[in-house]
Amino acid sequence: MSGQKRKLDSVSVEATTVKSSHAQDSPPAKTAALISRYFTGEEKSGPRLGEDFFNQPCISLAKAFLGKVLVRRLPDGTELRGRVVEVEAYLGGEDKASHSSGGKRTERNTAMFMKPGTIYVYQIYGIYLCMNISSQGEGAAVLLRSLEPLQSLEAMRELRSARRKENARPLKDKELCNGPSKLCQALDIQRGFDRRDLSSDHEVWLEQGPESPTPETMVSAPRIGINYAGEWVSKPLRFYIQGNSCVSVVDKAAERASST
DNA sequence: GGTACGATAGGCT
DNA sequence: GCCTATCGTACCG
Numbered sequence: 001m002s003g004q005k006r007k008l009d010s011v012s013v014e015a016t017t018v019k020s021s022h023a024q025d026s027p028p029a030k031t032a033a034l035i036s037r038y039f040t041g042e043e044k045s046g047p048r049l050g051e052d053f054f055n056q057p058c059i060s061l062a063k064a065f066l067g068k069v070l071v072r073r074l075p076d077g078t079e080l081r082g083r084v085v086e087v088e089a090y091l092g093g094e095d096k097a098s099h100s101s102g103g104k105r106t107e108r109n110t111a112m113f114m115k116p117g118t119i120y121v122y123q124i125y126g127i128y129l130c131m132n133i134s135s136q137g138e139g140a141a142v143l144l145r146s147l148e149p150l151q152s153l154e155a156m157r158e159l160r161s162a163r164r165k166e167n168a169r170p171l172k173d174k175e176l177c178n179g180p181s182k183l184c185q186a187l188d189i190q191r192g193f194d195r196r197d198l199s200s201d202h203e204v205w206l207e208q209g210p211e212s213p214t215p216e217t218m219v220s221a222p223r224i225g226i227n228y229a230g231e232w233v234s235k236p237l238r239f240y241i242q243g244n245s246c247v248s249v250v251d252k253a254a255e256r257a258s259s260t
Numbered sequence: 261g262g263t264a265c266g267a268t269a270g271g272c273t
Numbered sequence: 274g275c276c277t278a279t280c281g282t283a284c285c286g
Binding site: 088 | 281
């Protein structure tokens with residue numbers, strides 16, 4: 001409440017966008033919508049999205065996330081922005097890949113059962129974090145997998161470098177947020193964000209992006225890293241923006257199938 | 261450029 | 274013992 005400074009001048013607004021990596025052998029047809037470029041000045045993405053946005057079924061919310069802009073405001077006032085380009089839906093009780101599979105409620109996954117828009121942060125493999133947002137439906141949530149960095153890329157690079165070797169090569173722009181735990185590092189999403197509300201929090205929120213992906217540029221593919229989940233392994237519950245270089249895992253077979 | 265592999269590490273169950 | 278990952282390195286084209 002004290003000292004709500006608006007130090008916009010301290011916010012480094014980089015006009016940089018991620019360089020699109022045109023693969024030499026990529027089909028020309030559907031790779032047109034590659035990378036957004038719209039931070040050309042003072043422009044903002046628009047007002048934050050409220051409760052109504054998050055209050056929709058899980059798959060619907062997952063798809064709606066694509067193209068939206070996640071914003072993180074650091075204590076010093078710096079605002080980090082990234083456009084959501086890859087998500088996964090975890091449907092709740094019936095979904096064997098979900099932490100809430102079988103209706104299981106634990107201390108860890110409590111946020112999955114809270115009101116739509118609640119942030120669920122959990123630790124994976126001992127060292128990494130993943131960020132989800134609860135949706136409509138008991139125990140259902142959307143995992144954020146990749147962002148296209150838009151603003152304050154140098155701050156992201158510093159945050160990401162913290163846990164890497166000192167003499168490691170510098171990260172390319174597109175490597176800053178191209179994975180569920182990488183985006184948590186790049187935006188400094190900590191365990192303390194668990195159970196907070198993305199529709200009202202002062203340090204993290206979601207904004208309308210300038211453009212939503214058309215159905216043609218959205219790919220549905222199986223989710224990553226859930227090979228234990230029986231018949232749920234192959235369900236196409238991962239969604240990403242086709243051709244965007246920040247997507248963590250490209251599924252060529254799924255892209256071929258969806259282009260027909 | 262891509263892909264594949266082993267090492268990593270801590271909390272949850 | 275498993276897990277909604279990542280890193281560095283090796284190797285291939």
